[in-house]
Amino acid sequence: MTAITSASALTEQLAAGERPVLLDVRWQLGGPNGRPDYLAGHLPGAVYVDLDTELAGPPGESGRHPLPDPEVFASAVRRAGVRADRPVVVYDGGQGWAAARAWWLLRWAGHPDVRVLDGGLAAWDGPLEKGEVTPEQGDFVPRPGALPVLDADGAAELARRGVLLDARAAERYSGEVEPIDPVGGHIPGAVSAPTAQNVAPATGPGEGEGAPLLRSPDELRARFAALGVREGGEVGVYCGSGVSAAHEILALAEAGFDAALYPGSWSEWSADPDRPVATGPEPG
Secondary structure (H helix, E strand, O other): OOOEEOHHHHHHHHHOOOOOEEEEOOOOOOOOOOHHHHHHOEOOOOEEOOHHHHOOOOOEOOEOOOOOOHHHHHHHHHHOOOOOOOOEEEEOOOOOHHHHHHHHHHHHOOOOOEEEEOOHHHHOOOOOEOOOOOOOOOOOOOOOOOOOEOOHHHHHHHHHHOEEEEOOOHHHHHOOOOOOOOOOOEOOOOEEOOHHHHEEEOOOOOOOOOOEEEOOHHHHHHHHHHOOOOOOOOEEEEOOOOOHHHHHHHHHHHHOOOOEEOOOHHHHHOOOOOOOOEOOOOOO
16 A cells, blocks of 8 residues: 555545545644644644654653654544544645654554655645644554664664665765754764655646655665665664654655664764764765
8 A cells, every 4th residue: 555645636535525534744843833834724624733742752862753652642643533444644744754754653553544645735736724623533542563663773783784774964964064963974884865865846737836746666666776775675764853764764665665763863873972973975
């Protein structure tokens, strides 16, 4: 089953009377809370879910966006109307990172049918609804563990025996620039694989011209193969704090590859001065 849906496919689904649970997870790194934008206009019936407080735990030793407390996450998704027997479609403003984080968490928690709206709100040309939506309480009970997760030691080991992808921008990977964390560079052995290269702007009418759409499965498969990913091989992904890495895992899934997420990512790794750091454009 594909991990994404197009705006046109979702429009047809809604017109046919099929109502997936719609989650609005608009979010910007270091930016303002997305709720005001949600209240000003969102997909009809969509419920806002906050990434920083409901799709992540408090920042600390485990990173800036550690996995959320299971009870907090369960309460948030049931409040949003998520049910075990009903499909879920998640979207953000268009970048795809926050939506992919919600997709990954729901899949990790055992939900069988979750998709990301390709291009997010930027790809949607249908009507918008204003104000808060209060759906019927959901019944989904998270059962964490359906997708693989890495800790710091596991990420280091995977970099030696498999392929560990660093989803951050190349300049952060190399250590040339580090605007957030205390140390620049990357986990030794990790391969630079910026998430931004998984998308391309749309050009066709009806799909939100200019929206960043995920590249085709064939393009993604070729991209990851060039980075060393092989069928049946072990793959892990990290980023700054476990958000954009989820988008890389979504892209890998579309290409036909399974991958493990290192939720703590560089924000956890770099906080420990005893962990080794590689710099420059090569894995090291």
